[in-house]
Amino acid sequence: QLRVVESGGGLVEPGGSLRLSCSAVGGTFDHYGIGWFRQAPGKKREPVAYIATSSGTCFYTASVKDRFTISRDPSAKTTVYLQMSSLKPEDTAVYYCAVQTSPYAIMQAIMKREQPGVGEYNHLGQGTQVTVSS
Numbered sequence: 508q509l510r511v512v513e514s515g516g517g518l519v520e521p522g523g524s525l526r527l528s529c530s531a532v533g534g535t536f537d538h539y540g541i542g543w544f545r546q547a548p549g550k551k552r553e554p555v556a557y558i559a560t561s562s563g564t565c566f567y568t569a570s571v572k573d574r575f576t577i578s579r580d581p582s583a584k585t586t587v588y589l590q591m592s593s594l595k596p597e598d599t600a601v602y603y604c605a606v607q608t609s610p611y612a613i614m615q616a617i618m619k620r621e622q623p624g625v626g627e628y629n630h631l632g633q634g635t636q637v638t639v640s641s
Contacts, residue, residue, distance in 0.1 A: 509534035509630055513604045516635030519594055527589040527635060529604030535584040536560050540607035540616055543577065543589050544625055545600035545637075555602070556589060557622035564617050571598075594639045601634040 515527040529541060538561050546552040556577040558565040565577050574593045580586040591598065605628035607613055616623050625631070 509606065511604050511606055511630050511632035513602060513632045513635040516602060516637045518638045518640065520641050521595060521639055523594050523639070524590070524592045525594065525637060527591065527602055527604075527637070529587040529589070529632065531585040531606075536579065536587060536606065537584040538610070538613075540613040540623070540628075541577075541579070541587040542605045542607065542622055542625070542628060544603045544605060545598075546603070546634075547597075547600040550600075552603070552625055554622040554624070557616060558587060559613050559617055560584065560587070562617070566620050566622060568622070591637070594637075596639050599637060599639050601636050603634045604632045606630040 510532040512530045512532055519525050540559050542557045543555040544552050545555050554568050555571055556567045556575055558577045560579050576590040578588050608629045
């Protein structure tokens with residue numbers, strides 16, 4: 508049974524950087540869609556970034572575009588990263604990684620260039636806290 512584990516969160520000052528990792532346990536991410544989400548206190552969970560691991564196609568929510576980069580480890584195929592730069596206090600949230608395994612759903616995401624909602628994934632991690640504060 509595939510499990511997803513996030514790591515790399517922490518406390519960082521505004522303008523700083525962090526790299527989050529999403530690791531596969533008991534399987535790989537090969538041919539899957541991986542989405543990063545975040546949830547701030549009192550707010551709904553929102554999409555952040557998505558990558559289709561086979562093609563490398565990726566897209567971002569507008570608020571993080573040009574600051575965050577999602578990437579995959581092409582050799583081991585067990586890790587997806589979220590490099591976050593120029594962090595702002597409003598980026599403070601619990602960040603979650605989710606895995607989408609349906610080839611059809613992944614194709615739809617690529618065609619629409621739109622990250623699927625969190626309910627369309629098969630596996631969800633426990634999250635890692637990111638706090639941006641001086």
